[in-house]
Amino acid sequence: xxxxxxVISLIIVVCLFAVSCKHSDEHKYHTVTDKIEANSxxxxxxxxxxxxxxxxxxxxxxxxxxxFLIPERKSQIASYNCxxxxxxxxxxxxEHKVGEKAAHWNIKLNHAGPETMNCTTCHGKxxxxxxxxxxxSEIDFNYSYKLCSQCHQDQFKDWKGGAHGKQLGGWAPPRxxxxxxxxxNPHSPQFEKRWPVRFNTxxxxxxx
Ligand code: HEC
Ligand code: HEC
Ligand code: HEC
Ligand code: HEC
Numbered sequence: 001x002x003x004x005x006x007v008i009s010l011i012i013v014v015c016l017f018a019v020s021c022k023h024s025d026e027h028k029y030h031t032v033t034d035k036i037e038a039n040s041x042x043x044x045x046x047x048x049x050x051x052x053x054x055x056x057x058x059x060x061x062x063x064x065x066x067x068f069l070i071p072e073r074k075s076q077i078a079s080y081n082c083x084x085x086x087x088x089x090x091x092x093x094x095e096h097k098v099g100e101k102a103a104h105w106n107i108k109l110n111h112a113g114p115e116t117m118n119c120t121t122c123h124g125k126x127x128x129x130x131x132x133x134x135x136x137s138e139i140d141f142n143y144s145y146k147l148c149s150q151c152h153q154d155q156f157k158d159w160k161g162g163a164h165g166k167q168l169g170g171w172a173p174p175r176x177x178x179x180x181x182x183x184x185n186p187h188s189p190q191f192e193k194r195w196p197v198r199f200n201t202x203x204x205x206x207x208x
Pocket of ligand 4: 178181
């Protein structure tokens, strides 16, 4: 063998070794999923999605096997605490000067129907700082999903499981999900029907 051939075969051996080493590293994982899971424990130096949800004030949901976080609501409700005004009976509050606008005039109930629902279905007959269930149990404003789940069990179960609604700040734990009232106005919960967005190809062609 000439020296040239020797050198070339040595290079080939080294290359093969390098390739096989890389290959054996791949075999640390049985499947692609294993590899993704191993690499996602620490992602870009982070071990959780906390940094993406830092600015949101959260409360904990615990329901059977489900444990996750939802945005806190009370600090977001303009007229909370309600008892700032609702410390006297409604009849007293309703005594207005002529021409004065009623409080909450902008809230129009468009949910179920008047046979099923009015303000007192959800708001305290006595305690205005809490919501109330159909059997008059207190429900904290931060946990208003409990109110909705009385009548919308299917959506509630889907929501708990993560199928209805939206997860915030990615899929890494801890899970933070929007709560019902982040998307639905409780007083008028349905969304307006609208046409799908359509790209106008006709106009585009005319311009060519
Ligand atoms: C700035 C004062 C004020 C605050 C704060 C306030 N309310 Fe009221 N609310 C009133 C007054 C006044 C009335 C009586 C309605 C009217 O003006 O004729 C009223 C009436 C109501 C009614 C009865 C409406 C009806 O038509 O029978 C409900 C329900 C209600 N308030 C819920 C709430 C809830 C829930 C909160 C807190 C999230 C709240 N209010 C905070 C002043 C207030
Ligand atoms: C289906 C249950 C339900 C009914 C019926 C209902 N509310 Fe509410 N209301 C809620 C929930 C839940 C919230 C808190 C929403 C949130 O977290 O932003 C709320 C919030 C409010 C607030 C505070 C809103 C703000 O932005 O300051 C007022 C005032 C209020 N309701 C008055 C009324 C009045 C008056 C009626 C009747 C016309 C009524 N509600 C009927 C569930 C209900
Ligand atoms: C007392 C029972 C009751 C409670 C409590 C209640 N709902 Fe409803 N809701 C109904 C009924 C009845 C309808 C009308 C029937 C239907 O469309 O499913 C309705 C309609 C809706 C719709 C529209 C459905 C559609 O097909 O367009 C949404 C969204 C909704 N509710 C969300 C909520 C949310 C969010 C809450 C909690 C803040 C809530 N509901 C609390 C009974 C209730
Ligand atoms: C991230 C936003 C979001 C959250 C959170 C959310 N919803 Fe919805 N919800 C929607 C959208 C979008 C629709 C579909 C509206 C449509 O098709 O017109 C919907 C539809 C509904 C409907 C109508 C029936 C249906 O399934 O299409 C009900 C009832 C409802 N939601 C109740 C709830 C309740 C109760 C909760 C909380 C447990 C909740 N939603 C949480 C966005 C949300």
